[in-house]
Amino acid sequence: MIGVLQEMLSYPFLVRALTVGLLVALCASLLGVSLVLKRFSMIGDGLSHVGFGALAIASVVGIAPLYLAIPVCIAASFLLLRMSESTRIKGDAAIAMLSAGALAIGVMVVSMTTGMNTDVYNYMFGSILSLSAADATLSIVLSGVVLVLFVLFYPRLFAVTFDESFSRATGIPTRVYNAALATLASVTVVLGMRMMGALLISSLIIFPVLTAMRIGKRYLSVTILSAVVAAVGFILGMIVSYVYEAPSGASIVCVNIVLFLLFAITGAIRNAVTKK
Amino acid sequence: MSLIQVNNAAFRYDGKEVVSELNFEVEHCDYLCIVGENGSGKSTLVKGLLGLKTPYSGSITFGEGLTARQIGYLPQQKESQRDFPASVQEVVLSGTLNSMGIRPFYTRAQRNNALTQIERVGMLQHKNAAFRELSGGQQQRALLARALAATQKLLILDEPIASLDPVATADMYHLIEEINKHHGVTVIMVSHDPHAAAHEANHVLHLEHQQLFFGTASDYRKSDIGKRFLGGEGR
Numbered sequence: 076m077i078g079v080l081q082e083m084l085s086y087p088f089l090v091r092a093l094t095v096g097l098l099v100a101l102c103a104s105l106l107g108v109s110l111v112l113k114r115f116s117m118i119g120d121g122l123s124h125v126g127f128g129a130l131a132i133a134s135v136v137g138i139a140p141l142y143l144a145i146p147v148c149i150a151a152s153f154l155l156l157r158m159s160e161s162t163r164i165k166g167d168a169a170i171a172m173l174s175a176g177a178l179a180i181g182v183m184v185v186s187m188t189t190g191m192n193t194d195v196y197n198y199m200f201g202s203i204l205s206l207s208a209a210d211a212t213l214s215i216v217l218s219g220v221v222l223v224l225f226v227l228f229y230p231r232l233f234a235v236t237f238d239e240s241f242s243r244a245t246g247i248p249t250r251v252y253n254a255a256l257a258t259l260a261s262v263t264v265v266l267g268m269r270m271m272g273a274l275l276i277s278s279l280i281i282f283p284v285l286t287a288m289r290i291g292k293r294y295l296s297v298t299i300l301s302a303v304v305a306a307v308g309f310i311l312g313m314i315v316s317y318v319y320e321a322p323s324g325a326s327i328v329c330v331n332i333v334l335f336l337l338f339a340i341t342g343a344i345r346n347a348v349t350k351k
Numbered sequence: 352m353s354l355i356q357v358n359n360a361a362f363r364y365d366g367k368e369v370v371s372e373l374n375f376e377v378e379h380c381d382y383l384c385i386v387g388e389n390g391s392g393k394s395t396l397v398k399g400l401l402g403l404k405t406p407y408s409g410s411i412t413f414g415e416g417l418t419a420r421q422i423g424y425l426p427q428q429k430e431s432q433r434d435f436p437a438s439v440q441e442v443v444l445s446g447t448l449n450s451m452g453i454r455p456f457y458t459r460a461q462r463n464n465a466l467t468q469i470e471r472v473g474m475l476q477h478k479n480a481a482f483r484e485l486s487g488g489q490q491q492r493a494l495l496a497r498a499l500a501a502t503q504k505l506l507i508l509d510e511p512i513a514s515l516d517p518v519a520t521a522d523m524y525h526l527i528e529e530i531n532k533h534h535g536v537t538v539i540m541v542s543h544d545p546h547a548a549a550h551e552a553n554h555v556l557h558l559e560h561q562q563l564f565f566g567t568a569s570d571y572r573k574s575d576i577g578k579r580f581l582g583g584e585g586r
Contacts, residue, residue, distance in 0.1 A: 112431070112435060112436075113431075114431055226455075227455040228455070229455075229456075230444075230445065230448060230451070230455070230456060230457055231448065233437075233441065233445055234445040234448050237432070237435060237437060237442065237445060238426065238429070238432065238445075240424075240426045241424055241426055241446075241497070241498075242445075242448070243401075243403060244401040244402075244403060244422065244424040244426070244507075245420060245422070245423070245424065245446070245448065245449040245501045245502075246418075246420035246449050247448055247449065288434075288436055291436055292436050292438070292481035292483075292484070293436060293437060293438040293441060293479075293481065294435075294436055294437040294438070294441050295441065296436075297436040
């Protein structure tokens, strides 16, 4: 396996893809801890569909995809946040509507102009080849910013994740942190989308934390485990993708399924042993 | 001046009046119990006291240098907290956030404060335990410690015994009484149980969309409204 990894690292575009992907996977898994525990996982899914629509339009209009998709996704994330907080409209149904709508608009725009070409296919299912050198630099910088902000806001993110009403009552501006969380998640989703594909990017947010929660019991240990699971899952997934010439996104998700099952079994055994 | 002074306050939700004609005050070291049926306006009033909802008319004034940030709050437990991975220490520590300013990480003083509060509620031996694996009573104690970590002035407890068994309920009442009497923390407790109000607290506010009774617990036991709700046990 080390040999395969060495072979992979001899291709510059793969080194680029691995660096960006690893950083994005770390961002997604860390933000995922808050998103999943706050019951916001659907937002990640919604964002990826909106991101697909934005990327499709950008490729038709001829703007650099990231420059359009990132602001559009941030705007959409605020909307999604409002929807999930609102008690009047059914939040989950509204999110499903928005994401299906954005996906449909993206498909329509593309099929009426350039046709369903490989670009669109790549956006749906992900491809590591779609990452240009300029995109890679921007992705590395942005995901670095996301990671730093996550660490700096860690205690506050814990507080608003665990108990929003308590935090609000003691004067913590929870709306600001929710908005920050949504913004960081949007950036992460857009950055990871072309590698993972619009249909699979939300798995980077959801899988690692759920896997980590099978074993971790404290917030810090779940956070760290989640990051480790994401990194291991990503690298193993890329190796599988390289060896079997499979799409990177699907390979990573499949490795994550295996990791989840392993952790679930370990957790169940441990619980059974400690109960005795 | 009182710690909290409520003058003719009324609250609305979606244009509908939920509770009105509120007139009461809370003094330092009081133990006030707000009772009433579900939907009588208790939770709305709590939101008003916490500064999360502004009164539609009338006013709520804080005295003795109290600000909304210095209220420790024990909310009703939410479903999402049941499987939340966090240790007792992590939960209690998050109560000290309001004293953190712009610093990104907890200080030693905040950590010590958290440990002190954990000890105060008798949970020191469980400080590293997983919150989701605690019993209902232990979870409430941990959340009480978090509220105390946020403030030493005023605690607002929203149905603190809602899901507890009789033993845990008695323990919780005992703990609240101790915090109120021996540590001089003013307590406002919301409850749907008038019996608890009449026997645990020293003041009672009975709500039914408006204020039915406000006064001391012993007056409440003698009052008509008190007798009606307590089923004659006050006699």
